[in-house]
Amino acid sequence: MAQPLDMNAIEQALKGFTIPPQPDVLLHIQQLLQQPEPNAQRLATLINLDIGLAGFTLKVVNSAYFGLRTKITSIEHACKFLGVTRVVKLVRSVLLRFTLEQGQQQDPFSQKLWSNALLVATTAATLAKHLDWSQETADDCYTLGLFRNAGIALITAQANNYTDMLRLGLLAGQGYSETEEQRFATCHEILGYLIAQSWGLPAEICNVIAYHHSPALILASDSELEQRLFAMLKLAEHMSGESRILLDLTLDPEWDQFAPQILDVLGLELFQLPELGELLHQHDIKNIYTS
Template sequence: MKTIRIPPRPSLLADVQQELSAREPDPKKLAKIIANDVALAASLMKLTNSSFFGLRLKAGSVEHAVDLLGLDQCSMLLTGIIARQTMSNGGAAMARFWDFSTKRAQAMSFLARQMRACPTDIAHTFGLFCDIGVPLLMEKFPDYSKNLEKAAKDLDHKITDLEDQRYSTNHAAVGSLLARTWGLPNEVSVAILLQHDYSSLQDKSTEDRVRTLIALALLAEYAIHKYHGEDLFAEWEKGGDLACQFLGMSQHEVEDRFDELHDMFNGIS
């Protein structure tokens, strides 16, 4: 772990988090922080006016976008935008990584809202960051991508166990460390660490929100795989039943959620 480069928390993210954590956050001050970074402001405006949010009004300025979204939604989007700006080197592989992470975050936010399972901003943040350790290990180990692809198809072993054997660490541990370093909510960093340990879904000593995030992420990822025509998803084979049991979902309800998510993916593609 000591030899892996964990990017420091971007100063822009620190400024945003400081304002949002104030006793009475000021939307105008937050808008000013955002507007000082042209790329951040442009990305926020684009997302605010996208079909994903489906807002009746279109934002005409950063301040207007903050008012339309609210502080919680703004925090969710800004954290993701800044993360993508900070960790975008890597060409096509990183583009695919962020495309999948964004789709998972959108799916988790949708599921959290529809099922009233947890706050949508927390679900979205976890969806974006749960695999954030992957690009850090790709940067450190030249053979990591090839071995991760192989491990992802293994039906008998946890991905993190296979990574530990080869690299003496794993993407969940590295990602959890980055989440803590960047000041993300504690339940997000814990859920990142436990994301492939599906036995935690039955462990009542694990916080309910952590288990909810793990279960929703598995449901969202399986929906994405099915959307792309991939019916066999090893992680679902390992933890799907436990996730459904924890969420109190029948197979019929799972299929209904998949249909809803596929409609959403079609609408934002």
């Protein structure tokens, strides 16, 4: 498992930032899950209390990742068809977006940030299923894709020039975290870790979020799951063209430096990526190999 974050560093990172608490509905849902046999109808009732949450959850359930032949028309149907655990994981991710967007103006970058998060999450989970990873691990890939940049949402709420600052840093050869720490004395990796931890995500996902811009460290983790989650995340970021979407840059320094190790973890070769791009295209998932 990756080295735990230093608590002094965490306290320093939180200066000027507030980690959003879990919404009440998520707390009620987690209490429900602690029961020996969670009631699917009760879960559906809790989700349906918020029309926006229910509607967006159904939208995601019917998206390319789930690839369902039959359209899911209600939360009750989703619970029966997907199971309570998968629906709860999905709802947690949807609530994250709603919570971080609450009371904030939807600027163009924030819209791109969330749409790209969904693209990376869908790409990672689809590829995980293609590689015959377990459904639980594929769902973890999906959750990781949605949560890993949550810290950026906290930073951009205070810095209108975030994208310009980050773009200049990358062009100067700096990494994401290095550029952020110079300006804010923290980085979105740590903030994202704190959000994921406080929202009850598994330790492995939290750790990957904490080090997702520190490839050398996470690839040296003694946890095979952490290595696999990280490698799939980086492959999904690369194939989605994340730096081009978010920053209008073709630079992808982490991939350029660590692609051999990432692909080795996944048991893939570089020449296979266009074929994977075609697979994603068949699932209506945009990627750099077919666009």
